[in-house]
Amino acid sequence: MRKTVIRSAAAAILVLCAGSFGSHAQDASEKEIERYREMISDPMSNPGYLAVDRGEALWSEARGTKNVSLETCNLGLGAGKLEGAFAQLPRYFADADKVMDLEQRLLWCMQNIQGLDTKDVIARRFSGPGRASDMEDLVAYIANKSNGMKIDIPLSHPKEQEMVAVGEALFYRRGGVNDFSCATCHADDGKRIRLQGLPNFSKPGKPAQETMGGWPTYRVSQGALRTMQHRLWDCFRQQRWPVPEYGSDVITALTSFLQKQAVAGELNVPSIKR
């Protein structure tokens, strides 16, 4: 019920921007959307917080062949310490000898701590009608524990530096039938595709901070909590690239690069977006 109301409100605002204002009143409609966002972006009306609650239950649920919870999983700041962990991801984990984002790390903990066969979890990586996603719920719960904190990924380990450098190269790598890269749409200020504004990620600053500070998010148009894994999967779809493997290194490299551009941005998640 609540979901339907929010969706129709969003649809009404979208119609308003596309129809009566038109491009000439772009600023006015942007302001309207901003006002709408503020109106619904509190925990009491953001359905993304339902995912936070589900994630909290999943975190402490005993599963896998070892029948234990995830509560001893180290997300970078110590076993089971969640406060502030998301603000410092992706990062290097010595036990896995790998730089990982939150989703890669959670899969690692499921496999290594719980002895859980993650095939089913990966099959449900993106939720759909009648299909919950453990990963989306866990990310919502854990990311929420960094609210009010500033993005600050560690870059001292050579593998962390490599991740960011490769991420930057990938940001500019063109391909697919339309020769598109991330930079095609996200390397200039004040551009838009159709009526959609495009943040510039080619330099550190506010557009990157506001974007990365707002993921994971509840996508009203999809009626689902989405993480950066889904956002980049959808970017590659629109870029006319092949399907990217979930929780793989190109996604982590791009996430690391974006996080570096977003350093000092404040997290407020799950947010709510179109």
Next chain:
Amino acid sequence: MKRVLTLAALVLAAGSHTTSASAQTAAKAPDPALVDAYMKSTFGKAPPEWQARIEPDETLKTCNAYHNEVPSAEADKITARELARVVYPADGKFLGNWKEGAKIANNGRGGQFSDPPDTVAGGNCYACHQMEQKEVSYGTLGPSLTNYGKDRKYDPQEIKNAFTKVYDSQAMFACSNMPRFGVNKVLSEQQIKDIVAFLFDPESPVNK
């Protein structure tokens, strides 16, 4: 010697930018083999024809290395190479049906992994360009094309240039952000003629 010159050009190119990000990049761009290993881990399970699409050709390799800001010597090489790839209509006619062109300009389907494989691709021109004035939902990544033909007095050379630009944008402008629609076989020759007509037919709403 040549290497020294190239290096000097790189330093100059990097220095001319105001943003420090691109300056840093030229200095520590990762080994291409390393980037390829990342690509393999993420896209290695895709069908071979999909993987082939993200293998950069010589032109894209240069664009990638310079983040599209190519020095003029490299730019000349690219435009010469790409111009040679343009196949002009055998009948010498560049103008198709503007009404079909209008539909192609508004169609963003095709080429996405979510599209059925037999999807006829559109040009999706409005994603980046303003065209006919009554369409208010247009992007700004490319310049406005409103009154494109009228402003060019329907000049035959400009018509040919427009065909070239849509067929292979980089034949006109090295590392242009615009897709190479003809070369990459996204649009057929007839579709490109229809788009050129949408730009140049005096009856087209682009010129009204």
